[in-house]
Structures are given as C-alpha cells and as structure tokens.
Amino acid sequence: MKQTVHFGAGNIGRGFIGALFSESGYHVTFVDIAEQIINKLNEQKSYHVKLATDKQETTAIHNVSGLNNMTQENEVIETIGNATYLTTAIGPNILPRIAPLIARGISERVYQTDEKLYVIACENQIGATDILKKHILENIDEDTKERLDGRVYFFNSAVDRIVPIQEDHDSLDVLVEPYYEWVVETNEDIPAVEGMTIVDELAPFIERKLFTVNTGHAVIAYLGYLDGKSTIDKTLADENIAKQVEDTLKETGNYLVKQYDLDKEDHFEYIEKIIGRFKNPYLNDGVTRVGRAPIRKLGSEDRLVRPATEAQKASLPFTNLAKAIAAALLFDFQEDEEAVKLQTMVKDTGIAKTLHEVSQLPEDSEITKEVMRQYEELK
Ligand SMILES: NC(=O)C1=CN([C@@H]2O[C@H](COP(=O)(O)OP(=O)(O)OC[C@H]3O[C@@H](n4cnc5c(N)ncnc54)[C@H](O)[C@@H]3O)[C@@H](O)[C@H]2O)C=CC1
Numbered sequence: 001m002k003q004t005v006h007f008g009a010g011n012i013g014r015g016f017i018g019a020l021f022s023e024s025g026y027h028v029t030f031v032d033i034a035e036q037i038i039n040k041l042n043e044q045k046s047y048h049v050k051l052a053t054d055k056q057e058t059t060a061i062h063n064v065s066g067l068n069n070m071t072q073e074n075e076v077i078e079t080i081g082n083a084t085y086l087t088t089a090i091g092p093n094i095l096p097r098i099a100p101l102i103a104r105g106i107s108e109r110v111y112q113t114d115e116k117l118y119v120i121a122c123e124n125q126i127g128a129t130d131i132l133k134k135h136i137l138e139n140i141d142e143d144t145k146e147r148l149d150g151r152v153y154f155f156n157s158a159v160d161r162i163v164p165i166q167e168d169h170d171s172l173d174v175l176v177e178p179y180y181e182w183v184v185e186t187n188e189d190i191p192a193v194e195g196m197t198i199v200d201e202l203a204p205f206i207e208r209k210l211f212t213v214n215t216g217h218a219v220i221a222y223l224g225y226l227d228g229k230s231t232i233d234k235t236l237a238d239e240n241i242a243k244q245v246e247d248t249l250k251e252t253g254n255y256l257v258k259q260y261d262l263d264k265e266d267h268f269e270y271i272e273k274i275i276g277r278f279k280n281p282y283l284n285d286g287v288t289r290v291g292r293a294p295i296r297k298l299g300s301e302d303r304l305v306r307p308a309t310e311a312q313k314a315s316l317p318f319t320n321l322a323k324a325i326a327a328a329l330l331f332d333f334q335e336d337e338e339a340v341k342l343q344t345m346v347k348d349t350g351i352a353k354t355l356h357e358v359s360q361l362p363e364d365s366e367i368t369k370e371v372m373r374q375y376e377e378l379k
C-alpha cells in the first residue's frame with residue numbers, strides 16, 4: 001500500500017488532509033506529540049469525518065496509525081523513508097520544531113532510495129513549505145543536500161476547510177464543513193490525491209483565500225469577541241458586524257481584483273459564498289479559536305496587515321482593515337498565550353511601537369495612525 005506521513009493529527013490533519021490521503025488509497029501515519037491521539041489511532045485504526053450539515057453525513061477513514069515524534073524518532077525516520085508524500089498541518093510556528101526530525105528522515109532516505117518524496121506544508125501562511133524547507137535544509141549536511149535533487153520536492157499549498165475545535169476530546173472523530181479546497185503549486189507530474197487541485201502559480205489562490213476567508217473570519221472573531229459573542233455564526237447575525245465584514249472584504253477584494261486581474265463580479269460572488277460558509281450554525285465555531293494567535297495574525301504577510309499595506313500602496317481604501325487590526329489589538333483572551341503577550345506589549349509600549357514590532361509597520365505610517373484612531377473608538 002502507498003504510504004504518506006502527516007505531521008499534526010489535529011483538526012485539519014484528521015479532518016481534511018489525512019482523510020483525503022486515506023480515501024486516495026494511502027496508509028496515513030500521523031505524527032504528533034499528543035500521546036492520547038496517537039494511542040487511539042493505533043488502537044482504533046480508523047475514525048469518522050462528519051459533515052456539519054443537518055444530516056451529518058459520515059465517512060469512515062481507514063488505514064491510519066500514529067507515531068509520537070518525541071518518543072518514536074527512529075520510527076518516524078523509517079516512515080519518512082517509505083512515504084510518497086510528507087505533509088504538515090501543525091501551525092506555522094511549529095514548523096521549525098519538527099524540521100530537524102524531518103531532515104533526519106530525508107537524510108537517511110536519499111541514500112536508501114531514488115523514489116520521489118513530495119513535501120507539502122498545509123498551513124495558513126503564504127510560502128509555508130518554503131519556510132519548512134529552509135528549516136529542513138539548515139539541518140542537512142552539504143553532501144546530502146546534493147542528493148535531494150530529483151528525489152525530494154517541496155510544493156507550496158493553500159488549504160481551505162473550516163474545522164472547529166471538537167467538542168468530544170475523547171473521540172478521534174472530526175466534524176468539518178462540507179466545503180474544501182486544497183491547491184498545490186507544482187509543474188511536476190505527481191501521484192494523484194483525491195481532492196488536490198494542482199496549479200502552476202499559487203499566489204492568486206492563496207492570496208484570494210487568505211485575504212477573503214481568513215480576513216473575513218478574523219474580522220468576525222475580533223469584533224465578536226469584543227462584543228461578548230461566543231461563535232462565528234452568532235456574531236455574523238449582528239447586522240453591524242455583518243456590514244463591517246462585507247466592507248472589509250470589499251477592501252481586500254479591490255486589491256485582489258487589481259493585483260490578479262480578477263473578474264470583479266466573480267470575486268464579489270466568491271465573497272458572498274465565503275460569508276455563507278461562516279453562517280453555518282452546525283459548526284459552532286468559537287470566536288476564540290478563529291482569533292487564536294493574534295501576533296501571528298498581525299504579521300506583515302498575514303490576513304490583516306498585508307492587504308492593508310497592499311491597498312495603501314495601490315492607493316486603495318484600508319480604513320476597515322485598520323479597524324480589524326485595532327480589534328485584533330484588543331483581543332485579550334487570557335487562555336491565548338499570544339493574546340496575553342500582545343496585551344502586555346500594548347500596555348508597556350503603546351500601539352505604534354507594538355505594531356512596528358509585530359507587523360513591521362513604521363510608527364508614523366498612515367495605517368498605524370488609522371489603527372490608533374480606530375483603537376480609541378473601539379476600546
Ligand atoms: N482548523 C481549520 O479550520 C484550518 C486550519 N488550518 C491550518 O492548519 C494548521 C493546523 O490547524 P488545526 O488542525 O486547526 O490545529 P490543531 O491544533 O487542531 O492541530 C495541530 C496538531 O499539531 C500538534 N502539534 C503541536 N505541536 C506539535 C509538535 N511540536 N510536534 C508534533 N505535533 C504537534 C497538536 O498536538 C495538534 O494535534 C494551522 O496552520 C492552521 O492555520 C488551515 C485551514 C483550516
């Protein structure tokens with residue numbers, strides 16, 4: 001049986017990428033630090049993916065097992081040696097931590113086989129596989145690096161499927177929205193995986209997704225949190241917030257249409273489709289999950305700041321994006337490590353210095369000034 005190894009047996013790992021591989025005839029080895037999940041995968045050897053609809057259609061996912069990357073390093077290295085694909089859905093900040101072990105696996109593999117290995121990071125980040133590749137290469141010696149050519153391939157990708165935090169932590173089953181899109185950038189003729197879309201150039205796809213799905217989601221999450229709302233669909237039922245989401249996505253939309261020469265009408269239909277997905281009441285998706293890790297989300301290349309700086313460069317409006325950034329700066333959820341750190345930064349150094357530090361925005365930039373104005377109104 002064909003083998004694939006997937007780092008991160010969480011929501012996207014089990015509910016999306018791992019499930020697609022299993023349905024495409026692969027045995028999926030999940031690698032994770034969560035001992036309980038790994039044990040369950042090895043005991044049950046299967047789980048269910050349930051659709052967030054009124055009927056809750058369910059698919060059984062078979063041919064799965066698990067390894068713990070902290071305690072089973074040799075087994076992980078051996079599994080990398082036998083895999084066709086190596087994927088991750090672990091969070092962009094974790095990629096540097098798993099890279100050394102992947103590097104060891106690749107280093108052994110390229111002396112044992114000429115079979116090709118395809119590495120794809122499935123994270124909400126532009127160029128996530130490039131980032132992973134950089135960290136992997138830092139852990140491979142020069143002679144071995146030469147053997148990667150023609151044997152190990154790295155492809156960037158965009159992943160889109162809303163998978164909320166699961167209510168039953170004791171179960172491997174995963175509730176997911178029906179919609180999904182997995183776009184992979186390559187010119188290689190790679191083994192088919194059901195549900196994987198291959199494109200020559202990822203930029204329009206990942207930017208369209210990140211600056212529509214993720215920007216829209218972030219606006220709802222941060223404004224909802226400020227307003228004491230619990231979930232995304234409940235927040236979107238508030239007309240003022242719904243209008244704010246639309247206005248913000250018009251700003252990112254204007255940039256995307258201009259940058260990628262998109263058909264404006266098609267793009268605005270895409271926005272409406274995405275907003276429809278956010279309204280799914282069966283997902284019960286918490287604002288604190290969607291708003292998680294605000295420092296990462298305020299990064300210069302991420303869903304709020306990048307479209308604002310691009311809009312500014314193109315002389316397009318960015319006021320609503322500035323409001324979303326201001327709302328993110330007010331996200332003080334105590335159980336989120338980054339939110340706590342961000343609040344300390346704002347308290348100790350103020351908005352302009354914080355934005356300079358986390359978003360690389362000049363302290364006197366027009367965006368910063370607008371964020372400061374909006375922050376005062378929101379707080
Ligand atoms: N949940 C969603 O709807 C979507 C998430 N994404 C992206 O997918 C990635 C994963 O997100 P989720 O699946 O939601 O997160 P998650 O928290 O459900 O899963 C992450 C998994 O990584 C594991 N992990 C953390 N540190 C590790 C380490 N050092 N070594 C091994 N395993 C480790 C965790 O134990 C967990 O099982 C993120 O980059 C996210 O932005 C992308 C699209 C949709």
Ligand SMILES: O=P(O)(O)OC[C@H]1O[C@](O)(CO)[C@@H](O)[C@@H]1O
Pocket residue numbers: 124159160161162163213214215217218289290291292293
């Ligand atoms: O997974 P992240 O980057 O923390 O952000 C949450 C976002 O990602 C998703 O999980 C999936 O695209 C969305 O639900 C949400 O916009």
